[in-house]
Amino acid sequence: METDKAIMMTDKVFNDxxxxxxxxxxxxxxxxxxxxFQRLRYMKQLGAVYFVYPGASHNRFEHSIGVAHLAGELVKAxxxxxxxxxITDKDVLCVQIAGLCHDLGHGPFSHQFEEFIHKARSDSKWKHEEASLEMFDHMVESNDLEEIMKKHGLKLPIDVTFIKEMIKGRSPEDPLPVGRPDKLFLYDIVANKRNGIDVDKFDYLARDAHHLGIKTNFDHLRFIHFARVCKVDGxxxxxxxxxxxxxxxxxFHLRYLLHQRACQHKVKNGIESMILEAFVKADQHIQIEGSGGKKFKLSTAIEDMEAYTKLNDHVYEQILHSPNPQLVEAKKILERIVSRQHSRFLGETKATEAMITEMKSVDGVESHFLPKALKRRKNELVEACHGAGLTTNNDDFDVHFVKMDYGMGDKDPIMKMGFYSKSDPETAVTLTEDQASMFKPTCFSEQLIRVYWKKIDETTQKIDKTGLSEVQKCVSQLL
Structure with missing residues (x-):
C-alpha cells in the first residue's frame, strides 16, 4: 500500500x-x-503519414501529456x-485527467484501425472514443486507482462520470450531463463538439506541424490569454x-493544410489502403491473449480491454516478420510497402454533389474507403479500360473518397464561437457574416475522388509500365 506521503508528492516536471x-x-x-497509458508510446500520432514524412515519428503518448497540460492551463486561467x-481545484484535476486519457482507445495506426473495424466487423458505429471510455475504466480498476483518486480529493463515482463525459464530448443538443450540469463550459475544453476549438486540437496541430516541418500562424497561448466564460443564448x-x-x-486553415499535405497525402492514402487490406487478411490468424486467458482476433480485441492493451502499431512488424504460413498474403502486402511498391496514384477529381449524396445514401457513413458506394465507379473504370483493349477487373483498382474541411463539413465553425469586446467583456455575441474576417474562405469543405492502380507485383510489373499510361488515360477521361 502506498503511503500518504508518496501519494501527496509534488508535481513531476516533463520537458516537452x-x-x-x-x-x-x-x-x-x-x-x-x-x-x-504506456501503450500510447507505441502508437504513432499520424499513423501511416510516417511512411511519407520521416519526421512524423511522434506518438500519442506525448500528445496526450500535451493535451493534459493545455487543459490545465486553460481551466486554471x-x-x-x-x-x-x-471552478474548484477538483474541477481542474478532472479536466486534466480527461485531457490525459482522451486517446486511450486508439488502435494501431489510429483512425486507420476504425476503418479496419468497420470493414472486418461490418460495424460502422464503433469509434475510438468508446474504447477510450472502456480503457479508462479498465485502467482505474486494474491499477487500483480509485483509492488514490479519493486521497487526491476526487469524489467517486461522480467525478469519474464527469471525466468520462468530457472524454466523450458533449454536443449542444445532448441532455444535461451528470458530472457538472452547472458548469457546461468545462465540457468544451478537451473535446469541443460545439465548434471544434479545444486543447486537443491546439496540441496536435502544433505538434504535428513541428514534426512535419510546416510553419504555423495560430497561437494557442493567445486564445488561452483571452478566454472568458460568457453566456451565449443563456x-x-x-x-x-x-x-x-x-x-x-x-x-482551422492549419488543420486543413495538415490534412492536405500530410493526413490526406495521396501516397499515404495508398499505403493506408494496403495496410487495411493486410489487416483484413491477417485478422483470422492473429491471436491476442485477453482476460481469463481467452484468445482474441485483431478485430475482436476491442471486446476485451486486457487484450486491447496489448494491441498497438507493433502488429505491423508482427505480421511482416511472422513465420506463420497463414499470414503469407498479408505479409506480402506489407513487404510491398517496405520495398516502396505502392499502389500507383492514377488521378483525382473533385466529387460532385451527386457523388457525395450517393455515398452517404448507400453506406450511411462517411469514410475514406467506401467499397459499396464506389463500386459503380470501379465498374466504369474497368469498362473504360476494356474499351481501350486493357484487361482489368475491379480488384485492380482502389477508389477513395477523401474529405478535407474546417471540421464542420461545409459550415464555418467560427460562426459557432462566442466573442466579447474590450468595452464589454461580460456580454457575448456571435459574429455575423459581415463581421467575420474579409480573408476567410468562401468554401469550408472539399471532397475528392482518388483512383489507385494495384497491379504492381513482379510478374506484371513490366506489362504495367507500358499499360499504366493507357490506364491513366482511361482514368483521366472518366474523371
Missing amino acids: PIHGTVPLHPLLVRMIDTPQ LQTRQTNLD IQQICTRDKEVNNLYDL
Whole structure:
C-alpha cells in the first residue's frame, strides 16, 4: 500500500518540445505509469503519414501529456480570471485527467484501425472514443486507482462520470450531463463538439506541424490569454475577444493544410489502403491473449480491454516478420510497402454533389474507403479500360473518397464561437457574416475522388509500365 506521503508528492516536471517545461499533478503521473497509458508510446500520432514524412515519428503518448497540460492551463486561467465561476481545484484535476486519457482507445495506426473495424466487423458505429471510455475504466480498476483518486480529493463515482463525459464530448443538443450540469463550459475544453476549438486540437496541430516541418500562424497561448466564460443564448460558453477572429481562422486553415499535405497525402492514402487490406487478411490468424486467458482476433480485441492493451502499431512488424504460413498474403502486402511498391496514384477529381449524396445514401457513413458506394465507379473504370483493349477487373483498382474541411463539413465553425469586446467583456455575441474576417474562405469543405492502380507485383510489373499510361488515360477521361 502506498503511503500518504508518496501519494501527496509534488508535481513531476516533463520537458516537452512544444510546450517546454510541463509540470504534472502526481495523480496524472500515477496514471501515466500504467500499462494502459504506456501503450500510447507505441502508437504513432499520424499513423501511416510516417511512411511519407520521416519526421512524423511522434506518438500519442506525448500528445496526450500535451493535451493534459493545455487543459490545465486553460481551466486554471479561467479559474484565476473569473472567480465567480466557482471552478474548484477538483474541477481542474478532472479536466486534466480527461485531457490525459482522451486517446486511450486508439488502435494501431489510429483512425486507420476504425476503418479496419468497420470493414472486418461490418460495424460502422464503433469509434475510438468508446474504447477510450472502456480503457479508462479498465485502467482505474486494474491499477487500483480509485483509492488514490479519493486521497487526491476526487469524489467517486461522480467525478469519474464527469471525466468520462468530457472524454466523450458533449454536443449542444445532448441532455444535461451528470458530472457538472452547472458548469457546461468545462465540457468544451478537451473535446469541443460545439465548434471544434479545444486543447486537443491546439496540441496536435502544433505538434504535428513541428514534426512535419510546416510553419504555423495560430497561437494557442493567445486564445488561452483571452478566454472568458460568457453566456451565449443563456448558456455559459468559453468565448474570446472579437479581435481574435483571424487567429481562429489560422487555426482551422492549419488543420486543413495538415490534412492536405500530410493526413490526406495521396501516397499515404495508398499505403493506408494496403495496410487495411493486410489487416483484413491477417485478422483470422492473429491471436491476442485477453482476460481469463481467452484468445482474441485483431478485430475482436476491442471486446476485451486486457487484450486491447496489448494491441498497438507493433502488429505491423508482427505480421511482416511472422513465420506463420497463414499470414503469407498479408505479409506480402506489407513487404510491398517496405520495398516502396505502392499502389500507383492514377488521378483525382473533385466529387460532385451527386457523388457525395450517393455515398452517404448507400453506406450511411462517411469514410475514406467506401467499397459499396464506389463500386459503380470501379465498374466504369474497368469498362473504360476494356474499351481501350486493357484487361482489368475491379480488384485492380482502389477508389477513395477523401474529405478535407474546417471540421464542420461545409459550415464555418467560427460562426459557432462566442466573442466579447474590450468595452464589454461580460456580454457575448456571435459574429455575423459581415463581421467575420474579409480573408476567410468562401468554401469550408472539399471532397475528392482518388483512383489507385494495384497491379504492381513482379510478374506484371513490366506489362504495367507500358499499360499504366493507357490506364491513366482511361482514368483521366472518366474523371
